[in-house]
Amino acid sequence: MAQTLYDKLWDAHLVEQREDGTALIYIDRHLIHEVTSAQAFEGLTLAKRPVWRKSANLAVPDHNVSTLASERRGGLAALPDPVSRLQLQTLDDNCAAFDVTEILLDDPRQGIVHVMGPEQGAVLPGMTVVCGDSHTSTHGAAGALAHGIGTSEVEHALATQCLIQRKMKNFRIEVTGHLQAGVTAKDVALAIVGRIGTAGGTGYALEFTGTAITGLTMEGRMTLCNMAIEAGARCGLVAVDTTTIDYFRDKPLAPKGEHWERAEIWWRTLQSDADAEFDAGIEIDGSAITPHVSWGTSPEMVAGVHGHVPRMVDMADETARNGLARALEYMGLSEGMPISDIQPTAVFIGSCTNSRIEDLREAAAVLRGRRISPTVDKALVVPGSGLVKAQAEAEGLDQVFLDAGMEWREPGCSMCLAMNADRLLPGERCASTSNRNFEGRQGSGGRTHLVSPAMAAAAAVMGRFVSVDEVLSSGIETRGGI
Amino acid sequence: MRAFTQVDGLVAPMDRANVDTDLMVPKQFLKSIRRSGFGPNLFDELRYLDEGEADSDNSRRPINPEFPLNFPRYQGASILLARENFGCGSSREHAAWAMEDYGFCCVIAPSFADIFQSNALKNGILPITLSALQVDTLFERLYEEDKFRLRVDLEAKTVLLPDGELWSFDVDAFRRDCLLKGLDDIGITLERADVIRSFEQRHRERFPWLFEDIVL
Numbered sequence A: 001m002a003q004t005l006y007d008k009l010w011d012a013h014l015v016e017q018r019e020d021g022t023a024l025i026y027i028d029r030h031l032i033h034e035v036t037s038a039q040a041f042e043g044l045t046l047a048k049r050p051v052w053r054k055s056a057n058l059a060v061p062d063h064n065v066s067t068l069a070s071e072r073r074g075g076l077a078a079l080p081d082p083v084s085r086l087q088l089q090t091l092d093d094n095c096a097a098f099d100v101t102e103i104l105l106d107d108p109r110q111g112i113v114h115v116m117g118p119e120q121g122a123v124l125p126g127m128t129v130v131c132g133d134s135h136t137s138t139h140g141a142a143g144a145l146a147h148g149i150g151t152s153e154v155e156h157a158l159a160t161q162c163l164i165q166r167k168m169k170n171f172r173i174e175v176t177g178h179l180q181a182g183v184t185a186k187d188v189a190l191a192i193v194g195r196i197g198t199a200g201g202t203g204y205a206l207e208f209t210g211t212a213i214t215g216l217t218m219e220g221r222m223t224l225c226n227m228a229i230e231a232g233a234r235c236g237l238v239a240v241d242t243t244t245i246d247y248f249r250d251k252p253l254a255p256k257g258e259h260w261e262r263a264e265i266w267w268r269t270l271q272s273d274a275d276a277e278f279d280a281g282i283e284i285d286g287s288a289i290t291p292h293v294s295w296g297t298s299p300e301m302v303a304g305v306h307g308h309v310p311r312m313v314d315m316a317d318e319t320a321r322n323g324l325a326r327a328l329e330y331m332g333l334s335e336g337m338p339i340s341d342i343q344p345t346a347v348f349i350g351s352c353t354n355s356r357i358e359d360l361r362e363a364a365a366v367l368r369g370r371r372i373s374p375t376v377d378k379a380l381v382v383p384g385s386g387l388v389k390a391q392a393e394a395e396g397l398d399q400v401f402l403d404a405g406m407e408w409r410e411p412g413c414s415m416c417l418a419m420n421a422d423r424l425l426p427g428e429r430c431a432s433t434s435n436r437n438f439e440g441r442q443g444s445g446g447r448t449h450l451v452s453p454a455m456a457a458a459a460a461v462m463g464r465f466v467s468v469d470e471v472l473s474s475g476i477e478t479r480g481g482i
Numbered sequence B: 001m002r003a004f005t006q007v008d009g010l011v012a013p014m015d016r017a018n019v020d021t022d023l024m025v026p027k028q029f030l031k032s033i034r035r036s037g038f039g040p041n042l043f044d045e046l047r048y049l050d051e052g053e054a055d056s057d058n059s060r061r062p063i064n065p066e067f068p069l070n071f072p073r074y075q076g077a078s079i080l081l082a083r084e085n086f087g088c089g090s091s092r093e094h095a096a097w098a099m100e101d102y103g104f105c106c107v108i109a110p111s112f113a114d115i116f117q118s119n120a121l122k123n124g125i126l127p128i129t130l131s132a133l134q135v136d137t138l139f140e141r142l143y144e145e146d147k148f149r150l151r152v153d154l155e156a157k158t159v160l161l162p163d164g165e166l167w168s169f170d171v172d173a174f175r176r177d178c179l180l181k182g183l184d185d186i187g188i189t190l191e192r193a194d195v196i197r198s199f200e201q202r203h204r205e206r207f208p209w210l211f212e213d214i215v216l
Helices: A005-012 A038-047 A082-098 A113-120 A134-142 A151-160 A185-196 A218-231 A242-248 A257-267 A318-331 A357-367 A386-394 A397-404 A453-462 A468-472 B027-031 B094-102 B114-121 B132-144 B173-181 B185-190 B193-206
Strands: A014-017 A022-026 A029-032 A057-059 A128-131 A145-148 A162-166 A169-176 A204-209 A235-237 A280-285 A292-294 A302-304 A346-349 A378-381 A429-432 A447-450 B006-014 B079-082 B106-109 B126-129 B149-153 B158-160 B166-168
Touching: A005 A014, A005 A145, A005 A204, A005 A235, A014 B193, A022 B193, A029 A113, A029 A151, A038 A082, A038 A151, A082 B027, A113 A128, A113 A134, A113 A218, A113 A386, A128 A134, A128 A151, A134 A145, A134 A218, A134 A235, A134 A242, A145 A235, A151 A162, A151 B114, A151 B185, A162 B185, A169 A185, A185 A218, A185 A280, A185 A292, A185 A302, A185 A453, A204 A218, A218 A235, A218 A242, A218 A357, A242 A257, A346 A357, A346 A453, A357 A386, A357 A397, A357 A453, A357 A468, A386 A397, A429 A453, A453 A468, B006 B106, B006 B132, B079 B132, B094 B114, B106 B132, B114 B126, B114 B173
Parallel strands: A029 A057, A029 A128, A128 A145, A169 A204, A169 A280, A204 A235, A346 A378, A346 A429, A429 A447, B006 B079, B079 B106, B106 B126
Antiparallel strands: A014 A022, A022 A162, A292 A302, A292 A447, B006 B149, B149 B158, B158 B166
16 A cells, blocks of 8 residues: 555554554654753653663753853853753763763764754664654654654653654645745745644644755755644654765764665655555645744744734634734734834844754855844854854854854754743844744743744844845945945 | 542633643743652743742742732632643643643643643643633633533543533543553553564664664
8 A cells, every 4th residue: 555654654663553543663763852851760760660772862962051162161060050050960960870872061063952863873764763852853854753752751762662652644745846045944844834833733744745845955854844843743754865865874873884775775765655645735836935934922923024914804713813912912013014124133043943054054145244233232153063063163154153243152952942041031032043932932021033044144134024135135245334 | 640530620711822831831940850849830921920940939929910820719720721732832741740730630622732732641631622612612601600610530531511511522542541540651561571672673683773882
């Protein structure tokens, strides 16, 4: 019978199907970080349970690390916040006690778990991947079945190497045509979430297909799958093709020699069959997608950069009107206003959505030879990993950001979730390349607008949301001069 | 896990769609390495007028008198009534721990986000999905009646309204069984350790590269 990519991955990892509809699914790779693992390791300790298979696990600190070079220089012991230090030390202690491999805070390969994983080849096509983080969906870009899980499931995966799952339904999102210049995977992701809503993918595995998707780089596919959870789907998927295989060819933990040959044969089968049936599907014209900006407090509240904030009369029902009213009040916006009138005073380029080298190149291309607007008083660029940072520095991108008046930080999750000191002040408005614009997400009272790295850079220069073209033709060409 | 069989509880409202887990437990409280003690920080940004920190003394913080959970009439509530897509966003199980620690053992909504639903069920909290129309009705009655209570019976899969009306709901059979008996998943799965081991052996032969040690 014809199968979808999700069906194939499911079947390859199905340990046991039970009569009640649940199944045991085998987990190949478990990524671990400091925020959702401590209670799981404590559970193992209390129940005197060992880790099932040590080689499946790889840990890295990322969510709650300082991104200031001055604070990172002295290592973990020198971090100023004692609560954070204890959490990070607990990860180190647990990894040591349970013999789990960890990339330590001062290792040059440290980074956001979803950037580090593929970069090291710790995530590979055809794997099942779990992590106590909802953005684990990122790894579907590799043709891997990757689920975000809670801490009880982290403990379950550590103890049993399995998850108890119910098979999800299949949802195909076909993006046809080719993206216009200045339109990125982030815009595609925001357009999709805007179209199907934050619960549109609940209960489904989303597979992204079509020429606009196959035309994306691996980094772009990661950005797209990363935000599958913003549409309610635990996992997003892109079929394996030559782009995928070429990406993993030289990764440190990728199979070598005869194992690579065997792996490649299996990976090449990781596509949905031509006549596979999906339970749901939509088609989007990729060539019609414009650069997107979120205006509200949910990732489905988006508009094109040349569009407008919706009006109350456009809302379908009372709950939607209440939602819009609350979002407008929180965001300090008025109904119907043009997106291009929104003026962020902070800019954040980073997160597991958009902190890879390609993202930094994209932002730097807009910022090169320009300065950020005098109205922007906070501008952070946080590379996704130490290796991304080193590559960016080798290309001189750090200098482009510094010359523009931005800060160049150490790798970590930073202001995407604002667990560390990188956060918005109440009322502060931010152009952010992260994934969530929930109330308080980037700091209590902070106002988040989700955009691509190029759009964040453009907003930094102009002090309001504009398309990249407008910056390039604005006459703001040389440093400080208008 | 605490078992769940029946509850006859006071109902409190959370009258908005897409309640996310960031709203349920803001990020600064995720620094804790414990599983307990999150109750005072459930819906922290809505509940208090100041910005709480992990080491704040919550008993001394200014309460937001306009937030329904702070109304005297909802004190002691054990059932939360909510709108669609409850628990969306982050996978933080801290959201479920905070609900449990606060005293909620049941959430009723037209739909739930997947990860929150799974986390809730593993912490003795029953998410009940009712139709949007039924949820509308419950909100209306909740606002009309002081001390509006519901009786939830997991064994019978029913919700009993004060006027005697009885509604049934669906729940995953496996999860229902675990909740009724207070069973922990890991113990159940480890009973199948032999099956997992034999799968693992076949998987290793097929995909040997997945079993190489991580050498950094």
